[in-house]
Amino acid sequence: MRNSSGFTLALAGFALLTCGDAVIKSMAGLWPAPAIAALRFAIAVPLLATFVIATQGKAALSVRRPWVQFARGFSLAASACLFFSSMFLMPLAEATAIVFVSPVITALLSAALLREPMRRGAWLATAIALAGVAIVLRPNLAELGIIAFMPLVAAMFMASMLIFNRMAAGTGSPMALQFAIAIVAAPVMIIVAGVGDMSGFEPWQISWPESSVILRCAIVAVSASMAHWLIYLGTTRSTAADAAQAAYVQLPVALLIDALVFRHSPDAMALGGSALIVSAGLIMWRLQRNAVIAGTQR
Template sequence: MNRPSSNMPPMVESRAALARDPRVDGNDSHDHSSISSAMLLTLAGFASLSLGDAVIKSAAGLWPSTGVAALRFTLGAVLLGLLLLVRSGPSAFFLPMPKYQIARGAMLATATLAFFTSIFLMPLADATAILFISPALTALLSAWLLKERVAPHIWVASVIAFIGVVLILRPNIANFGPTAALPLIAALAMSGVMMLNRKVAGSGGVLLMQFLLACFTAPFLILATIAAHYASIEGFTITAPPPQWVWIVCVVVACTSSVSHMLIYLGTTRASAAVVAPMVYVQLLVALLVGVFFYQDYPDLQAMGGAVLIIASGLYLWQRSRAA
């Protein structure tokens, strides 16, 4: 079901026309502006996601991670729905490309469950660092599934950033045991979300896309919560209603994360998924800062060296996108 573009927000409607493959008309100034804005939007989105992760981690031990994830996205869907209703009225609700919307929800639910559980069990910076294989996966998948041309400098930026991640990640991932697989699963699922964002780009307004994402993510998380509870999996059984702090955490993160995903979605509509993917590395820098200020987890020189490489990769990608 399609919606006339005249009902989209003006900014989204005008930018949708610029969300072309970067290889087409590569010298056009509009393409340069579109790529630069895409990188800024995704950078801001991923940075704010790390702040939300820190808030979520504060709920560890108070309620199962599955329940926290389900409550967070249920509240997010309600808040986004109310905002969309107030802003645009009942006519704003429609369902473009339903199969892709369901797939977006399934992918984000998988990523959320895996990552929430990992940060409940592992240090935030370590779990975040393992997550950063995602850009390389996104670049690979965008070339394979979306048939996008992945320029050599994008691969270079991803490799440089991943080397920085390895420096920060020590000791070896094997030392974390099976728990290390959770952020890896989250990384693959987040790559899927970015691919699917690209597929649905321009099919509706940004607010509608975020509302649909929350709506289709919440049911998967609720089912996972129920299944884990009745399977009597240790640490995932629900014995009491969520305490007050969990409600506060979920409301705060529902608001901040919805804004974060909106920024990331906007970014993927302005440039190819492979171009914006390396911006995810800013999450690691924010996670390190959060570790210092909230968990007194001070990075050493090797970790700082890794952070420098991550920043350098982002600056390199930025410079190449402007010089292209």
């Protein structure tokens, strides 16, 4: 029952994250993606600070290894900016599917940076994931050119954030670490948004936002914080590996939102490529779970 409730909480958390992505996509053309990311994180910072102080005290806001926290925040900011931009140009489900390649990239980075061994199955998962990405990118690459690679680069930054998350383990409470990452991501995105505005690039020109844009950014800030809290609770009531498996609910939720809200239905090739990416992620999850089980049996 404990494992079941944990998985359900994580499932709700990941589904809520995708609903927040849909809110972001609904702002396409209303305000630049970097400005939206900056406002989303700027709103999240005081919310997270208030929560941490109310539940753990002011001292909990101080976390160790500041350079690791900066790397986490920078990686998140870059990933969010690229992913938000890609959602403005691509269907939500396809951008979401490509970002699912991040567990495979994380495994590759772990092998290169953390000297963690790569099993034969991990290499197989990598090949399957890359094949899936190529299939999903196919129509978007023809239409958008190199811009279509934005969700793939976002996945790379997400993978680097996961690596830095491992390095940050034990440097603070889970919610304090969320605050630490947001307080870095917010100023980074404010700088990026400002540079974009001064660049003369029209899609990044910042005007005073409509009230609906501010409201939607606030909704995303609250929903994302709540989603991460649900995912954290899920990991405490089951295991991190089992809770992580719930992430794949994001794809069917994104497909449903695409169809009902944005009136887009992916073709069979895109669905097939998405299935390959998800399969690769499940292979990586299974390998990780088996390794954990083997380690506890020694």
